[in-house]
Amino acid sequence: MSSILRYIVKNDAMKTDPKEIYGWRVYLLACSACFGAMSFGWDSGVIGGVINLDSFIQAYGLGSKDDVATANLQGNIVSVLQAGCFVGSLAAYPLTDAFGRRPCLMVAALFTLAGVAMQAAASGHLEPMYIGRFVSGLGVGASSVINPIYVTENAPRAIRGLLTGMYQMFIVTGGMIAFWGNYAVSVHLRGPKQYIVPLSIQGLPALLLFCLMALCNESPRYLARKDKWEEAKAVLVRIRNLGPDHPYVQDEFQEIVDQLDYERRLVGDASFWSLQKEMWTVATNRKRAILSILLMVCQQMTGTNAINVYAPQIFKNLGITGTSNSLLSTGVYGIVKVVSCGLFLLFMADSLGRRKSLLVSSVGQAFCMFYIGLYVRISPPQDGQPVPGAGYFALVCIFIFAAFFQFGWGPACWILVSEIPAARLRPMNVALSAATQWLFNFVVARAVPNMLATVGAHGYGTYLIFGSFCVSMFFFVWFFIPETKGISLEHMDQLFGVAEQHKLEVTEGSKHDVSKIEIEEHSNRSDNRSV
Template sequence: MYQISNIYVLAAFGTIGGALFGFDVSSMSAWLAAPQYLEYFNYPNSNVQGGITASMSGGSFLGALAAGFLADKWGRKVALQIACVIFMVGCVIVCASQNVGMLIAGRIINGLSIGICSSQVCVYLAELSPAKIRGRVVGIQQWAIEWGILIMYLLCYGTQRTVEGPAAFRIAWGVQAIPAFILLGALFFFPESPRWLAGRERWEEVHTTLANLHGNGDPSDTIVLAELEEVRKAQAVAAQAQGVGFMQLFGPKIWKRTLAGTSVQMWQQLLGGNVAMYYVVYIFQMSGMSGNTSLTSSIIQYVIFLVTTGCMLPVIDRFGRRQLLLGGAFVCMILHYTTAAVMATYGVPVDQVDGNSNLRILITGAPGKAVISLSYIFTGIYGLTWAPIGWIYASEVFPLKYRAKGVGLSAATNWIFNFALAYFLPPAFTNITWKTYIVFGTFCTAMIFHIFFTYPETARKSLEEIDILFDSNIPPWKSAKAQASVLDERAFQVEHKNESIDEKIETVDIV
């Protein structure tokens, strides 16, 4: 069978997997104030709406945990094909929903697919890509998510304005299955990951695949031979790591890295991005907007998110990871506290807003416009900093033999907090109104101190240098200028037949 060998074509189709997450985000957020949705599902209260929104994240948590097993057993490509089929099944159920229970069931099934895609698309594309562009793959995945959010939101906006009754949301929820169908078909023409093939000792196929991808079909190309040697070394490390499980991630030599990788994913959620992504319509309704005006303003917010991340990706390695994480957290902290102050000072308690009884505060006039402006600024800062960096940092802190399990656990952490916040926000807007922003401001304050005192700088450093930083006594706030000048000895000793090889650094000079 003919196989696609152009890496850019592969990436263009492959990132559809990330876009599926974006589709599912805005497939719900766009309908929160729509009469077609509210009337059909009997105006769900804050707890019910939180459950509907969070159901996708709950499914994604389970999918992320299962993704590694699927990808290791049947291959990266087959795992993504399974995810596409699951997503299409979920779309059928969501599209045909007759009640809230059926809608939640369909979103959980969609979430299973998204959990697999979110953890495996980047791994798959990185294993296909030349080394010189691998570092950008994770960021491109985030950008694909943002494109998915915007495209689906625009589709929902169009159906709301042109279609009457439940057919409006059924069309939008059904159409989101089309990209999954396209990706499913395209994957038949994708090569399997050379690293997965190497794990099955299928070295002739590995060589052929690398030649097609990186050498225009020439197996004797020097780049191809270099890549082949890299895959052999990676497979040797992978073979040593066969006994590595989740518990080993908390061992004495690795727990600091596990804490950094999982906590950066936790903080990415607690920063408050869910407010801007899932419940943007609620924010604009509370700020005095309604109907099409609210929807149009939400579109602007998603465009800001897309543009800021797109502008950052080409230059992201010029900045330190710590700089972007700390700077983003500090600015977002100020924005949250300022939003809370404006809402507390100028907000008027009400029984409902624009027919939505989940919202109990209204801010009109100039203060309402200020809240909207603060939301736009927050989205821009989030797109420039935490949206891409949270994923990049988690993928850099783990040593190679722990990376698959470590990144998987980090992704699962992201999804479980995503689930919690998606469920928390509607009741929060109902019960504590403006104090919701105080909660997120407090999280931002806490993460500033945590990042400053525990996160070493990883930008523009080799994996060996990152290992040394985590194992050394160098304060994280001084790690940006630290470089390993001498690596005297790296000894590998086999303790038992099925145990991984211990890594020991005898002498290191840090300047």
């Protein structure tokens, strides 16, 4: 695996770091945590197909002749999950800081499982369906905050983009499985089983998340923050697959110590309000927080989740007839997303980098959205008429759009928001970013059915609006987003320009080297507290 990665990943860190650190443990940690991401992708894929199944339409009263009323009900069923995700992502910050990354991921998995059970047992009643989707959202939203933090804090710097970007890979994989599951039940099942089965099996990723995280370690950087120095170093030795005296382990551990020492001298003991003050009054931290929030706003305003959730309806609007055919097209769409995301993580995240990927992705997505919108406006598909060549190219543009999203705005946003903050601010920064993502995800999920029904014939204005956002995102990245590939987490302060006076405050009268005696004193204090 190490030799393959060295051939694929092109950055300075990969050339100098020891090959032993790319052992199986670091991949197991990343994959285990990312099953929380798969829960969201699976749910989005399931609900988008289920609401178009005849059995579900009949059971939940979606067959109204009033298109706007049906769109409102569809939007409510879909978007209540995102509302739960918004709440869960905000709650995750204080919990993961207080109790740790690993136990909080396990609790989030239990919330997701409880919500899935309620959805499957709703039996045509909207109230338990709404409550179940909200409860599932609490778990999925919490996972969206904790997962990138946990993976980032465990990952070697050279492949941090690859491992953190696996969050997006698991989202699209879950969506692809759900898309094909919807197609299978539409062909082979009838009656209530047609929607109960896909709603039930979407709990599988959450079950795997709980079981696998029970076997994994806590983040070494979290343990260090809690002054559990010996345990932190032992975990670092194990996941790096090197001896405790190896220079790489010594250097990485010293970087963690130095960074925590610097932050504590700068601000002192952390509290919620002191961290808030540090985030919004220190210029470099404020800049990173605002960039993280804007990245997540942009990610949702590409329109990607509009297509993820309402893909069957969008394919119908572009001339694909029959529920099974639209679900089949959605399944192919899922495959394109998985393949393109895999290509990005292997060949672009840590080689081409985050910034260039976002720029290329913006241009490609804008072209696709503008073409689809103009096609639907100028030559909309007619019922009973064959789809023209221009129409088939519009269908292809849906797949091209998916590929470009996975080449940049999908995985790169999660990578950036989890790696650019200072260590003590990382949970809060990721929580705010994830909450922003879920808020705008909710807005898109709730608004798109109405937009498709009201903004021009076949909703052509919807695509033009999203295309315009993609154009604006190109300029946002060009002027404001720096490149972070191959840079250690402890060196992000330098990249974003820490003020010189803060450096002087930390370094004056002391050095950053922390002796073994100091570390042992930290360890002894930690042991005394536990007793």
